[in-house]
Amino acid sequence: xxxxxxxxxxxxxxxxxxxxxxxxxxxxxxxxxxxxxxxxxxxxxxxxxxxxxxxxxxxxxxxxxxxxxxxxxxxxxxxxxxxxxxxxxxxxxxxxxxxxxxxxxxxxxxxxxxxxxxxxxxxxxxxxxxxxxxxxxxxxxxxxxxxxxxxxxxxxxxxxxxxxxxxxxxxxxxxxxxxxxxxxxxxxxxxxxxxxxxxxxxxxxxxxxxxxxxxxxxxxxxxxxxxxxxxxxxxxxxxxxxxxxxxxxxxxxxxxxxxxxxxxxx
Amino acid sequence: xxxxxxxxxxxxxxxxxxxxxxxxxxxxxxxxxxxxxxxxxxxxxxxxxxxxxxxxxxxxxxxxxxxxxxxxxxxxxxxxxxxxxxxxxxxxxxxxxxxxxxxxxxxxxxxxxxxxxxxxxxxxxxxxxxxxxxxxxxxxxxxxxxxxxxxxxxxxxxxxxxxxxxxxxxxxxxxxxxxxxxxxxxxxxxxxxxxxxxxxxxxxxxxxxxxxxxxxxxxxxxxxxxxxxxxxxxxxxxxxxxxxxxxxxxxxxxxxxxxxxxxxxxxxxxxxxxxxxxxxxxxxxxxxxxxxxxxxxxxxxxxxxxxxxxxxxxxxxxxxxxxxxxxxxxxxxxxxxxxxxxxxxxxxxxxxxxxxxxxxxxxxxxxxxxxxxxxxxxxxxxxxxx
Numbered sequence: 001x002x003x004x005x006x007x008x009x010x011x012x013x014x015x016x017x018x019x020x021x022x023x024x025x026x027x028x029x030x031x032x033x034x035x036x037x038x039x040x041x042x043x044x045x046x047x048x049x050x051x052x053x054x055x056x057x058x059x060x061x062x063x064x065x066x067x068x069x070x071x072x073x074x075x076x077x078x079x080x081x082x083x084x085x086x087x088x089x090x091x092x093x094x095x096x097x098x099x100x101x102x103x104x105x106x107x108x109x110x111x112x113x114x115x116x117x118x119x120x121x122x123x124x125x126x127x128x129x130x131x132x133x134x135x136x137x138x139x140x141x142x143x144x145x146x147x148x149x150x151x152x153x154x155x156x157x158x159x160x161x162x163x164x165x166x167x168x169x170x171x172x173x174x175x176x177x178x179x180x181x182x183x184x185x186x187x188x189x190x191x192x193x194x195x196x197x198x199x200x201x202x203x204x205x206x207x208x209x210x211x212x213x214x215x216x217x218x219x220x221x222x223x224x225x226x227x228x229x230x231x232x233x234x235x236x237x238x239x240x241x242x243x244x245x246x247x248x249x250x251x252x253x254x255x256x257x258x259x260x261x262x263x264x265x266x
Numbered sequence: 267x268x269x270x271x272x273x274x275x276x277x278x279x280x281x282x283x284x285x286x287x288x289x290x291x292x293x294x295x296x297x298x299x300x301x302x303x304x305x306x307x308x309x310x311x312x313x314x315x316x317x318x319x320x321x322x323x324x325x326x327x328x329x330x331x332x333x334x335x336x337x338x339x340x341x342x343x344x345x346x347x348x349x350x351x352x353x354x355x356x357x358x359x360x361x362x363x364x365x366x367x368x369x370x371x372x373x374x375x376x377x378x379x380x381x382x383x384x385x386x387x388x389x390x391x392x393x394x395x396x397x398x399x400x401x402x403x404x405x406x407x408x409x410x411x412x413x414x415x416x417x418x419x420x421x422x423x424x425x426x427x428x429x430x431x432x433x434x435x436x437x438x439x440x441x442x443x444x445x446x447x448x449x450x451x452x453x454x455x456x457x458x459x460x461x462x463x464x465x466x467x468x469x470x471x472x473x474x475x476x477x478x479x480x481x482x483x484x485x486x487x488x489x490x491x492x493x494x495x496x497x498x499x500x501x502x503x504x505x506x507x508x509x510x511x512x513x514x515x516x517x518x519x520x521x522x523x524x525x526x527x528x529x530x531x532x533x534x535x536x537x538x539x540x541x542x543x544x545x546x547x548x549x550x551x552x553x554x555x556x557x558x559x560x561x562x563x564x565x566x567x568x569x570x571x572x573x574x575x576x577x578x579x580x581x582x583x584x585x586x587x588x589x590x591x592x593x594x595x596x597x598x599x600x601x602x603x604x605x606x607x608x609x610x611x612x613x614x615x616x617x618x619x620x621x622x623x624x625x626x627x628x629x630x631x632x633x634x635x636x637x638x639x640x641x642x643x644x645x646x647x648x649x650x651x652x
Contacts, residue, residue, distance in 0.1 A: 097371060099450065108514070111454030112513045129508060129510055137414055148409060172380070173380050174367070206435065255407040256409075
């Protein structure tokens with residue numbers, strides 16, 4: 001079992017315009033209304049880099065920044081774990097199209113944006129953070145895998161860690177082979193011990209898959225959860241929004257689920 | 267497993283002979299003036315029939331690696347000992363099975379743009395495909411994910427696995443990395459002006475870029491016994507950092523590289539004097555070797571022998587970390603520090619004690635550097651029990 005404290009969150013998703021703004025909806029106090037995810041162009045990077053980023057990087061930077069503002073923590077001194085199932089699908093599409101053309105005239109910017117850790121690279125440039133950063137993938141369970149990695153860094157290395165999960169739909173023809181719905185990004189800052197900003201404690205442990213994964217009661221939010229790997233975080237976000245003590249289960253690998261006990265900090 | 271051969275003995279023999287696996291590029295339909303480190307037999311093999319959906323160049327390479335040196339048998343024994351649920355699988359790759367997607371894009375309906383052939387996204391293209399394949403192949407059921415941080419990927423998996431074991435979520439872990447030739451990396455690195463027309467020459471005055479190779483490597487990590495038996499290989503330290511500088515160029519003063527090495531030493535409880543050999547990232551680009559040399563020299567001075575083995579293997583990208591960790595393990599067991607294949611005239615501007623020729627020594631603790639795109643750095647300290 002791993003135990004970590006949560007200091008702050010950032011969120012952008014369909015009809016979810018920021019963690020602070022979305023909290024009443026996630027807590028079930030206000031009705032959920034679906035709507036396109038609004039990802040603003042980032043203003044965290046120097047102009048040369050800013051011109052080169054696409055939606056996934058802007059999304060990761062935006063939710064990361066909101067989480068750090070909410071936590072009141074210095075991003076330049078915090079380790080990061082980035083996790084995404086698909087990375088930058090639009091860039092992958094353009095690269096593969098170019099490579100299927102006679103000229104194969106690959107753009108260097110597209111190539112370096114295609115790496116799975118592109119968001120991590122831009123984040124470290126934007127925040128001037130030289131703290132460790134890793135970039136993960138675990139297909140539909142990418143959020144759960146990121147949570148495990150981030151929590152193990154916090155617990156074993158005794159450091160604060162920001163988890164940033166994001167995914168966006170592919171374009172065709174890959175979209176038909178790997179349908180993802182909506183654009184969804186979430187960031188969660190965790191520490192090994194309670195701090196002035198901590199508001200919840202998470203206890204993570206593995207359970208057999210026979211225990212059913214937690215779903216969202218609202219059909220719209222449930223569709224969002226099921227349709228995007230980063231949105232698999234929604235049951236945890238809802239529990240954190242409610243702020244009470246409860247247990248939930250996230251799907252992980254074929255044999256194993258991840259059980260999370262959420263409780264308020266005393 | 268890489269262009270030097272299959273298995274530890276073949277790789278060690280090639281290193282002893284200072285043989286390079288690099289040759290002019292004849293991969294697929296690629297027409298670039300560059301050299302590659304290719305594993306020839308991949309075209310001939312297929313993945314195990316029960317995992318046929320996962321068949322792609324990357325997973326074939328993974329399977330070949332798992333079937334080398336009795337590795338899958340060693341994992342089976344560990345599975346008996348710990349239970350399949352208690353052994354994690356943490357893999358590094360940069361491009362997974364992207365070659366399948368590249369080929370699928372050549373066969374699309376001209377009217378709708380739809381794929382004409384069956385496209386197995388989850389089993390080939392997705393970055394997690396490699397760890398998914400490996401855990402199924404080995405019958406493991408523990409925690410799992412892929413680290414994809416470009417060229418540091420399969421060094422960083424050692425850190426993730428060690429943390430998972432320290433936190434009690436796993437008792438043992440299979441770590442490793444696999445990257446296979448594809449058009450994305452060949453044309454991509456070429457577009458950045460980073461590929462050399464000749465077999466790459468790390469640290470050479472005339473070095474002019476990388477040679478891309480393919481390879482697979484794996485290690486089974488277990489918690490150390492209180493008194494490890496003589497000859498046991500030990501993971502002593504892991505250090506990670508970010509450059510915070512540029513997406514495809516290393517920090518000119520090697521600040522991120524230096525920080526990764528310092529953190530690995532601190533994690534191992536060692537000073538620079540405690541390291542007997544450094545396997546450099548040493549890609550043979552002008553900028554990497556210059557900035558890495560600066561970082562290494564600032565920490566170690568000119569006393570610690572070091573070399574890059576990329577002149578032999580090429581740059582294995584997401585498999586570079588594990589491959590060079592295995593080279594370090596071979597150095598610890600065999601007592602030979604590998605010289606640098608293809609390097610003729612060491613750049614006089616570089617200051618470290620760079621080994622062009624093999625050197626007989628008895629290293630007991632070594633450092634391996636892996637630095638990647640996006641400024642992702644990882645250093646490992648490995649040792650051998652006396």
